[in-house]
Amino acid sequence: MKTPLRRGATALASGLLAVSLAGCVDSDRGSSSPAAESDCPWEPDDSITTTARIAWQAIPNADLVVKDLGLLEACMPKADISWVQAPSGGDVVKYYGSGDVDLGLMGSSPATIASSEPVVRDVDIAVVWIHDVIGDAESLVVKDPAITEIAQLKGKKVAVPFSSTAHYSLLQALDEAGLDASKDVEVINLDPEKMPGAWQGDQIDAAWVWDPVQSQLLAEGGERILSSADTAAAGRPTFDVGTADRGFVADNPEFMTQWAKAQDHAVEMIESDPETAAESVAVVLGIEPADAQKQFAGLTYLSAAEQAGPDYLGGKFVQDLLTTAGFLLEQGGIDAVGDEAQYAEHVDAAPAESVGE
Amino acid sequence: MRDRLPDPRRLALHVTSLSVLILLWWLVTRLGLVRPLFLPPPGDVWDAFVRANSDHPISAGSERMVRGEQNYYLWEHLVASLQRIAIGVGGGILVGVPLGLLMGATWLGVLLEPYLNFLRSLPPLAYIGLLIVWFGIGDTSKIWLLFLAAFPPITMATISGVRGVREDQINAVLSLGASRRQSLTAVLLPSTLPEILTGVRVAVGFAWTTVVAAEIANGIPGIGGLAYLAGEQLKSALVIACIVVIGVAAIALDLGLKSLEKVLVPWRGKA
Numbered sequence: 001m002k003t004p005l006r007r008g009a010t011a012l013a014s015g016l017l018a019v020s021l022a023g024c025v026d027s028d029r030g031s032s033s034p035a036a037e038s039d040c041p042w043e044p045d046d047s048i049t050t051t052a053r054i055a056w057q058a059i060p061n062a063d064l065v066v067k068d069l070g071l072l073e074a075c076m077p078k079a080d081i082s083w084v085q086a087p088s089g090g091d092v093v094k095y096y097g098s099g100d101v102d103l104g105l106m107g108s109s110p111a112t113i114a115s116s117e118p119v120v121r122d123v124d125i126a127v128v129w130i131h132d133v134i135g136d137a138e139s140l141v142v143k144d145p146a147i148t149e150i151a152q153l154k155g156k157k158v159a160v161p162f163s164s165t166a167h168y169s170l171l172q173a174l175d176e177a178g179l180d181a182s183k184d185v186e187v188i189n190l191d192p193e194k195m196p197g198a199w200q201g202d203q204i205d206a207a208w209v210w211d212p213v214q215s216q217l218l219a220e221g222g223e224r225i226l227s228s229a230d231t232a233a234a235g236r237p238t239f240d241v242g243t244a245d246r247g248f249v250a251d252n253p254e255f256m257t258q259w260a261k262a263q264d265h266a267v268e269m270i271e272s273d274p275e276t277a278a279e280s281v282a283v284v285l286g287i288e289p290a291d292a293q294k295q296f297a298g299l300t301y302l303s304a305a306e307q308a309g310p311d312y313l314g315g316k317f318v319q320d321l322l323t324t325a326g327f328l329l330e331q332g333g334i335d336a337v338g339d340e341a342q343y344a345e346h347v348d349a350a351p352a353e354s355v356g357e
Numbered sequence: 358m359r360d361r362l363p364d365p366r367r368l369a370l371h372v373t374s375l376s377v378l379i380l381l382w383w384l385v386t387r388l389g390l391v392r393p394l395f396l397p398p399p400g401d402v403w404d405a406f407v408r409a410n411s412d413h414p415i416s417a418g419s420e421r422m423v424r425g426e427q428n429y430y431l432w433e434h435l436v437a438s439l440q441r442i443a444i445g446v447g448g449g450i451l452v453g454v455p456l457g458l459l460m461g462a463t464w465l466g467v468l469l470e471p472y473l474n475f476l477r478s479l480p481p482l483a484y485i486g487l488l489i490v491w492f493g494i495g496d497t498s499k500i501w502l503l504f505l506a507a508f509p510p511i512t513m514a515t516i517s518g519v520r521g522v523r524e525d526q527i528n529a530v531l532s533l534g535a536s537r538r539q540s541l542t543a544v545l546l547p548s549t550l551p552e553i554l555t556g557v558r559v560a561v562g563f564a565w566t567t568v569v570a571a572e573i574a575n576g577i578p579g580i581g582g583l584a585y586l587a588g589e590q591l592k593s594a595l596v597i598a599c600i601v602v603i604g605v606a607a608i609a610l611d612l613g614l615k616s617l618e619k620v621l622v623p624w625r626g627k628a
Contacts, residue, residue, distance in 0.1 A: 058589075058590075086575070094489060098489060098491075098494065099493075100494045191589075192589070193590075193591060196591065197395070200392075212590055216394065216591060282416070286427065288415075289419065
């Protein structure tokens with residue numbers, strides 16, 4: 001007997017089957033196919049069979065070059081490497097929390113959050129690399145051409161994505177100019193992509209933001225009056241850092257060496273062959289290579305040797321985390337500022353050092 | 358049937374209104390009334406659509422070829438989202454229908470209905486973070502989210518279907534010697550089927566709106582994930598292309614379900 005019910009079940013089942021069969025879309029296809037069959041620039045290490053899951057973000061630095069050129073895959077042919085895109089550093093911390101990634105890129109603010117109470121109880125990561133020092137890539141753009149100094153922003157509305165490195169830089173700059181961020185200026189939380197609309201409608205007077213929105217606001221007649229390069233010069237640098245699960249680092253020192261070598265190679269490429277590097281970045285970001293190359297100028301890239309030195313991972317970086325923690329405590333991002341030893345525990349210069357060996 | 362225009366004339370009406378709409382859109386952008394960032398011209402949207410469905414060089418004159426957007430063609434993004442919806446809603450049907458029958462026919466309904474209502478009224482964005490912590494950032498958490506969005510409406514619809522069945526009909530087959538089981542498969546289910554199908558249509562609609570939210574985190578491939586990324590990069594033309602594709606796919610899906618309704622429950626509305 002062919003009941004409507006049975007017919008229904010058959011139709012439904014075949015419909016579902018059709019969709020699932022027609023859609024053999026592989027979720028794990030890397031988000032960019034390698035430029036060519038790229039070779040490892042040094043002797044590949046066949047002995048590494050680690051499974052590594054790496055969280056990346058759409059920031060124009062060497063990490064994207066490594067990803068696009070498939071350097072890790074080429075240098076560790078037996079390793080199982082997967083890349084996961086994260087919309088923000090906060091999300092990368094979340095991914096660590098759920099045990100979904102082993103390495104990840106984040107700003108110095110999320111890295112500090114991950115090393116402070118209460119998040120430090122759930123995730124155990126170390127900063128192992130500095131992908132870039134943020135310079136003009138993040139800047140304060142104002143709408144009124146009469147405003148040339150940050151002090152003139154008194155009573156104005158400034159947009160910034162909260163908890164970001166830009167938020168940190170803005171509050172530092174306001175503080176330096178003697179303005180109270182909670183009284184003198186109206187600082188509002190806004191995602192970058194929503195800023196052009198708010199700007200157009202005169203709902204904000206200024207924004208501290210990165211590309212492509214920064215370029216967009218500048219093109220619309222905005223003026224850059226300060227950038228993260230200025231706050232860095234004033235002793236409050238912000239970074240994009242590479243982090244790794246501490247257990248993973250302890251178990252896989254050879255992997256970390258190869259990883260750091262690949263990063264170092266890509267950093268060198270940005271310096272010596274920016275066209276090729278920009279092409280890789282452009283492929284991953286889906287932008288024009290010329291735009292990618294322009295964005296390089298807003299960030300400072302450090303070689304492994306520089307990173308391992310006393311100005312960065314080998315020394316002062318712990319202080320930078322501590323300062324950032326003080327700021328985050330005021331903002332309510334963390335529960336308590338740990339002591340210096342606690343932050344030192346979450347900085348590991350060994351992979352960067354191993355590149356030179 | 359309500360009176361309606363004959364098919365060719367209906368088609369002509371739709372085609373005309375769509376052309377006028379696109380013409381207006383083109384005119385507004387052409388006259389420079391709105392800047393391209395806010396509303397790109399139709400030509401740009403078409404270009405973005407074609408680009409997203411083809412292999413193209415990264416920039417004019419470059420030898421480096423790129424596949425679609427984010428290394429997937431637009432249709433692959435769409436299929437990936439449809440797959441998630443199919444699995445989520447499929448699970449919703451498998452769980453929702455039996456649960457609805459149970460809740461409608463027994464005291465379980467009284468017990469479970471508050472929980473079902475609670476779940477139904479939650480916005481999916483509120484608990485996606487929790488699902489990510491539980492199930493990771495892969496497809497599992499997204500499918501769970503779609504399942505949780507899809508099964509309450511199916512269950513609710515099934516319950517109301519069961520409650521709408523006249524007791525006389527059941528008693529009639531029982532008195533004619535049918536077993537309990539037969540009364541279920543021959544009377545209860547067929548009479549509930551129209552309601553279940555409506556529930557499935559509502560669930561698919563929910564799943565569509567939810568999938569876009571679910572794909573904000575690690576949603577490539579996925580049409581919602583692509584729309585989100587494109588928005589972040591201020592690629593308005595691609596965002597609109599994605600929106601149009603999402604809308605057209607949703608309408609096509611709903612039309613498909615509607616015709617399924619016609620095949621399965623031809624008696625609907627004629628009793």
